[in-house]
Amino acid sequence: MRQTQTVRRKAQLRAVRPAGWWCDALLLAALIGLTAALAADRLFGLDRAVADWAQAHRPTAAHWVAVVLNYLGQGTPLTLIALGMGVLLAVRVRSVRPVLPPALAFVFTYLTIGPLKVWTARPAPSAAVKEPFLPAEATLPLFQDDLPLRFAQSYPSGHVANTIIWYGVIALLLPPLLATFRRAVPPALVTVVRLVPPIVVFSTTTYLGWHWLTDSVAGLLLGLLLDRLLHRVPWDDVPLPRRLAGWDRPALFASRP
DSSP states (O other), X not given: OOOOOOOOOOOOOOOOSXXXXXXXXXXXXXXXXXXXXXXXXXXXXXXXXXXXXXHHTOOHHHHHHHHHHHGGGOXXXXXXXHHHHHHHHHHHHTOSGGGHHHHHHHHHHHHHHXXXXXXXXXXXXXXXXXXXXXXXXXXXXXXXXXXXXXXXXOSSOHHHHHHHHHHHHHHHHHHHHHHTTTOOOOHHHHHHHHHHHHHHHHHHHHHTTSSOHHHHHHHHHHHHHHHHHHHHSOTTTSOOOGGGTXXXXXXXXXXXX
């Protein structure tokens, strides 16, 4: 009896919106340009004006509401949630592919956000009112390598970048996961998951004075760039080791898991 062989489709990058690499190049150029401007002591007036306005319009109730909402951008919980969703989906469909997006997202964040913070060595606005109690004008520049590392990790905002990346992964995993429970996800819900948390975290991080406005903008640019790269990956068609035969079936973009 002739055995039927499964023909694996050739892996091709998936489409993202807006289509084309021009948007990725624009995001990267904007991030580089913003960093160069700050390194040349530009945009400090804008950062200071926004920080001063936020401090003058931050009553106690609004402060605590913003603190609670900002937890939407905590990197470790988001990592565990995304990984947990990936593992659960992997078990239900008997495929390792759902674990790949959170794994690569972790690599992306680990290799970009932290190293950029260490390299740029910028204090947060709050460094003027709490330890190390810098003069107000000394909290703005980059490359303050003389400060202890814990006081100079403001640029870019990891909360903002993490929120875009991890909620993008969660939005990717949510429809196929609920499909295994015979539940459909409205497209509007996926849009809300992807858009609302980044907007909330961007706003609260800046409002609380935990980051300068340009820190949050840099986190936004970096997060969008990495999110586009993650969503370009053809997860269901990426070649896997032969030892995973039987656990390499499509799981993320298949119409039926």
